[in-house]
Amino acid sequence: xxxxxLGVFPSLVGSMSLDxxxxxxxxxxxxxxxxxxxxxxxxxxxxxxxxxxxxxxSHNEKKMKELIGKGMEITVCExxxxxxxxxxxxxxxxxxxxxxxxxxxxxxxxxxxxxIGGE
Amino acid sequence: xxxxxLGVFPSLVGSMSLDxxxxxxxxxxxxxxxxxxxxxxxxxxxxxxxxxxxxxxSHNEKKMKELIGKGMEITVCExxxxxxxxxxxxxxxxxxxxxxxxxxxxxxxxxxxxxIGGE
Amino acid sequence: MGAVKLLFVVQRPPYKSENPRLxxxxxxxxxxxxxxxxxxxxxxxxxxxxxxxVLNAVKNQNAMKVYGVxxxxxxxxxxxxxxxxxxxxxxxMARLGLKEDQIITDAEDMGAELKTTFVSYADxxxxxxxxxxxxxx
Amino acid sequence: MGAVKLLFVVQRPPYKSENPRLxxxxxxxxxxxxxxxxxxxxxxxxxxxxxxxVLNAVKNQNAMKVYGVxxxxxxxxxxxxxxxxxxxxxxxMARLGLKEDQIITDAEDMGAELKTTFVSYADxxxxxxxxxxxxxx
Amino acid sequence: xxxxxxxxxxxxxxxxxxxxxxxxxxVVLVGNGIYHAVVKEGGKDSPVLSKAGASFYVLSDDxxxxxxxxxxxxxxxxxxxxxxxxDLIMNDYEKTAWL
Amino acid sequence: xxxxxxxxxxxxxxxxxxxxxxxxxxVVLVGNGIYHAVVKEGGKDSPVLSKAGASFYVLSDDxxxxxxxxxxxxxxxxxxxxxxxxDLIMNDYEKTAWL
Numbered sequence: 001x002x003x004x005x006l007g008v009f010p011s012l013v014g015s016m017s018l019d020x021x022x023x024x025x026x027x028x029x030x031x032x033x034x035x036x037x038x039x040x041x042x043x044x045x046x047x048x049x050x051x052x053x054x055x056x057x058s059h060n061e062k063k064m065k066e067l068i069g070k071g072m073e074i075t076v077c078e079x080x081x082x083x084x085x086x087x088x089x090x091x092x093x094x095x096x097x098x099x100x101x102x103x104x105x106x107x108x109x110x111x112x113x114x115x116i117g118g119e
Numbered sequence: 120x121x122x123x124x125l126g127v128f129p130s131l132v133g134s135m136s137l138d139x140x141x142x143x144x145x146x147x148x149x150x151x152x153x154x155x156x157x158x159x160x161x162x163x164x165x166x167x168x169x170x171x172x173x174x175x176x177s178h179n180e181k182k183m184k185e186l187i188g189k190g191m192e193i194t195v196c197e198x199x200x201x202x203x204x205x206x207x208x209x210x211x212x213x214x215x216x217x218x219x220x221x222x223x224x225x226x227x228x229x230x231x232x233x234x235i236g237g238e
Numbered sequence: 239m240g241a242v243k244l245l246f247v248v249q250r251p252p253y254k255s256e257n258p259r260l261x262x263x264x265x266x267x268x269x270x271x272x273x274x275x276x277x278x279x280x281x282x283x284x285x286x287x288x289x290x291x292v293l294n295a296v297k298n299q300n301a302m303k304v305y306g307v308x309x310x311x312x313x314x315x316x317x318x319x320x321x322x323x324x325x326x327x328x329x330x331m332a333r334l335g336l337k338e339d340q341i342i343t344d345a346e347d348m349g350a351e352l353k354t355t356f357v358s359y360a361d362x363x364x365x366x367x368x369x370x371x372x373x374x375x
Numbered sequence: 376m377g378a379v380k381l382l383f384v385v386q387r388p389p390y391k392s393e394n395p396r397l398x399x400x401x402x403x404x405x406x407x408x409x410x411x412x413x414x415x416x417x418x419x420x421x422x423x424x425x426x427x428x429v430l431n432a433v434k435n436q437n438a439m440k441v442y443g444v445x446x447x448x449x450x451x452x453x454x455x456x457x458x459x460x461x462x463x464x465x466x467x468m469a470r471l472g473l474k475e476d477q478i479i480t481d482a483e484d485m486g487a488e489l490k491t492t493f494v495s496y497a498d499x500x501x502x503x504x505x506x507x508x509x510x511x512x
Numbered sequence: 513x514x515x516x517x518x519x520x521x522x523x524x525x526x527x528x529x530x531x532x533x534x535x536x537x538x539v540v541l542v543g544n545g546i547y548h549a550v551v552k553e554g555g556k557d558s559p560v561l562s563k564a565g566a567s568f569y570v571l572s573d574d575x576x577x578x579x580x581x582x583x584x585x586x587x588x589x590x591x592x593x594x595x596x597x598x599d600l601i602m603n604d605y606e607k608t609a610w611l
Numbered sequence: 612x613x614x615x616x617x618x619x620x621x622x623x624x625x626x627x628x629x630x631x632x633x634x635x636x637x638v639v640l641v642g643n644g645i646y647h648a649v650v651k652e653g654g655k656d657s658p659v660l661s662k663a664g665a666s667f668y669v670l671s672d673d674x675x676x677x678x679x680x681x682x683x684x685x686x687x688x689x690x691x692x693x694x695x696x697x698d699l700i701m702n703d704y705e706k707t708a709w710l
Contacts, residue, residue: 002701007510009394016253016642016676017619019305023672027693033701041397042161048204055308056259057202083176085167090204100404104418105411108379112700113508116709117394118619121602126373128257135390135543135577136520138442142573146594152602160260174445175396219267223281224274227242231601232371235610236257237250237520249526249611251621253676254643289526290621293646296678304672311678335651340678363533367513372609374528386625386710388522390577391544426625427522430547433579441573448579472552477579500632504612509708511627523624 001032002111007103008043009117017116018043022060024114025067035067036110038103040077044084047076049092061092068094075102120151121230126222127162128236136235137162141179143233144186154186155229157222159196163203166195168211180211187213194221239276243369244268244283247362248291250375252310253301258294261285261375262313269320284369285317286325286362291375292334295326295354297342315345318352325357325365376413380506381405381420384499385428387512389447390438395431398422398512399450406457421506422454423462423499428512429471432463432491434479452482455489462494462502516605519545519560528611529560538605539563540597541570541589549589550580561588571597615704618644618659627710628659637704638662639696640669640688648688649679660687670696 008021021043025035039046046064053059068074075096081087091097107113127140140162144154158165165183172178187193194215200206210216226232246261265283272280287295299309317324326341344353366372383398402420409417424432436446454461463478481490503509515534520543539560541549548558549570561568568589575581575591582591592600601608614633619642638659640648647657648669660667667688674680674690681690691699700707 004697004701009397009512015255016305016307016673019307020619020641020673023693024696028697028701031694031697031701033697040401041393045203050206051204052201054198054202055302055306056198056263057256058305058307059202079173079175082171083173083178084164085170085209087169099407100401101406101408102411103401104381104405104408104420107381107418107508108376108412108416112705112707113510114617114700114707114709115508115510116617117398117510117512118709123598123602128260128375134392135442135444135574138444139520139542139574142594143597147598147602150595150598150602152598159264160256174439174443175400176393177442177444218270219264220269220271221274222264223244223268223271223283226244226281226371227239227275227279231606231608232373233518233601233608233610234371234373235518236261236373236375237610247528249528251643251646254620289528293621293650293677298680299678300675304676309676333652335654359531363531366532370607372515372607374609374611384627386627388544388547391521426627430522430551430578435581436579437576441577446577470553472555496630500630503631507706509614509706511708511710521624525620525622525624 003034003109004028004112004114005036005038005106005110007038007040007113007115007117009041016058018060019058021116022063022067025072026063029067029070029072035072036106037072037074038106039074040080044076044080044086047081047086047095048090064092065094122153122228123147123231123233124155124157124225124229126157126159126232126234126236128160135177137179138177140235141182144191145182148186148189148191154191155225156191156193157225158193159199163195163199163205166200166205166214167209183211184213239279241280241282244281244371244373245365245369246283246285247372247374248285248287248294249289251290251293257375258291258310259313262317265322266317266320284323284325284365286327288327288362289330292326292330292336295341296336297340311342314342315348315350318345318350319348321352323355325355325362327359327362328356329359376416378417378419381418381508381510382502382506383420383422384509384511385422385424385431386426388427388430394512395428395447396450399454402459403454403457421460421462421502423464425464425499426467429463429467429473432478433473434477448479451479452485452487455482456485456487458489460492462492462499464496464499465493466496514606516540516600516608518542518608518610519548521545522547526611536605537563537566538600539566539568540600541568542574546570546574546578546580549586550584557586561586569600613705615639615699615707617641617707617709618647620644621646625710635704636662636665637699638665638667639699640667641673645669645673645677645679648685649683656685660685668699
């Protein structure tokens with residue numbers, strides 16, 4: 001089994017791309033792969049707990065928690081989070097905060113990288 | 120003097136469009152106009168106080184407070200805020216939270232509307 | 239001010255951003271805006287899908303089943319239910335190869351009487367001229 | 376694993392989104408990534424501006440003065456200062472009418488020795504093939 | 513109608529601008545829209561500038577942010593500031609459209 | 612190289628896709644990229660589908676979300692699920708590019 005790292009970047013809020021990343025992570029883990037996820041830019045919106053689950057909005061907190069419970073490593077860009085006013089105490093349980101070097105380091109050992117950096 | 124309403128919508132985080140809206144509001148008020156601002160979609164990122172002012176990121180909290188002090192009405196979409204985990208206690212002082220009907224009602228009396236709804 | 243007309247123009251496809259959805263939810267909010275207005279004032283919105291925006295009006299959207307999110311289809315039907323005009327540009331449907339039977343034409347299942355109106359771009363231009371404010375999404 | 380090469384490809388103009396800036400700041404972070412890595416491992420990034428992305432490399436950006444935000448120019452110079460290769464695609468410069476004297480070619484004011492490299496698209500393609508991972512912004 | 517159109521993108525994904533008609537049309541280039549005023553792709557003016565009968569404006573703040581000055585701006589386009597945009601919206605035009 | 616390219620937009624603002632070369636190229640249409648598989652603008656296939664030597668895939672979840680099914684999909688394109696994308700990434704291709 002391999003290791004897949006997903007880098008999830010800006011302009012994903014309100015789009016379905018963040019949903020895509022979580023569904024892909026779920027499918028990867030179901031097949032026995034190790035999955036890491038890096039959230040940067042606007043994707044750090046996941047780093048605020050207590051998001052209300054309206055039917056009109058994507059809501060990935062529950063799935064994220066499940067995947068963390070099953071061993072997914074998920075880390076959020078600390079500076080991107082702070083710039084948006086998401087502090088340490090806002091971070092959902094099991095999510096790590098780190099500098100960008102965490103993501104860079106992951107690219108060394110991971111078998112595959114899917115970097116969702118586009119618009 | 121007239122009344123100008125700015126509707127500021129998604130996909131503005133990390134772009135300079137939110138900065139544009141605040142600078143335009145400032146210029147409008149400097150000329151004696153009444154300015155209202157509605158923040159919806161991703162623009163509700165302004166509804167979280169305590170954002171760290173990194174040089175790498177747009178930081179409009181200070182200007183927003185100045186403009187509120189000078190009489191700008193600024194209201195944020197309550198549902199859009201809650202969906203992102205921004206609660207009442209996160210709201211910066213002087214900013215109102217309301218349903219979308221607040222914005223719709225403003226369009227009746229305002230002389231001009233600049234609705235920044237695009238990507 | 240009396241009745242003020244607004245035109246919500248949706249010019250991009252659904253889901254990639256929440257704007258098309260926000261166009262519909264904001265237009266629908268005109269129904270409850272009276273609490274902020276003087277007696278006799280009202281907002282009269284029309285939502286028009288133009289350009290690639292017509293892709294929002296394709297029926298059988300399964301966003302709720304697949305991603306747990308209300309579909310744009312559902313919001314369009316909610317609009318028809320409160321008698322808010324929903325227009326779809328015919329020229330753009332033709333350009334993208336969309337037939338009327340692929341488009342959300344009614345919300346009879348929700349008890350709506352109003353149906354989607356298929357309009358030409360010239361009608362949209364005319365409405366742009368008639369309204370007080372334009373809101374492009 | 377030894378040294379792992381990465382190519383950061385910036386294909387869109389600056390400021391409209393923070394991605395071009397994040398490409399540079401992430402690439403720069405390779406300098407401090409050792410703390411998470413085994414001895415002997417390292418990440419070797421190159422940042423290339425291609426397509427409309429070359430507009431990021433236009434010099435004299437006054438983002439700090441005007442909007443109080445670090446310019447993309449500043450991040451490019453920081454990259455040169457830590458000897459990180461910064462490439463700009465020649466064909467795209469020509470297409471957009473950009474001359475070399477309009478582009479950030481060095482960061483001598485910051486004490487950098489490395490200069491911007493003007494490359495052809497063929498060089499970029501070759502580098503895409505050589506690296507372990509591609510990161511498009 | 514008297515319409516002020518705001519363009520904030522260089523590559524556009526809609527054709528609304530091409531289809532829009534107005535008796536009096538102002539085109540305000542802001543954000544990455546400023547590239548229409550300064551870049552000649554393949555040696556040619558941006559197609560945006562060929563809109564018949566329109567007046568073109570570009571925001572100086574957004575030019576400077578991106579490394580350009582009034583000296584680089586196409587002669588069809590007038591360089592303006594935020595205060596001027598306020599005047600255009602409040603005095604010269606009746607409606608706005610941010611595409 | 613063996614490269615899996617992800618397209619998530621209908622109107623694209625970059626030409627990277629047209630310029631990319633790979634010995635083995637997979638094109639995975641996701642998000643609004645699915646319109647390349649189902650819409651024939653002006654009666655013609657999307658230019659994306661004319662990329663020489665490429666294999667095309669479309670994500671069924673994103674088709675269904677937007678009101679389309681496998682029956683609408685261009686015969687050049689294979690309908691797949693999330694698990695299949697995992698296999699493409701981990702087994703069939705070496706690198707990925709999300710444009």
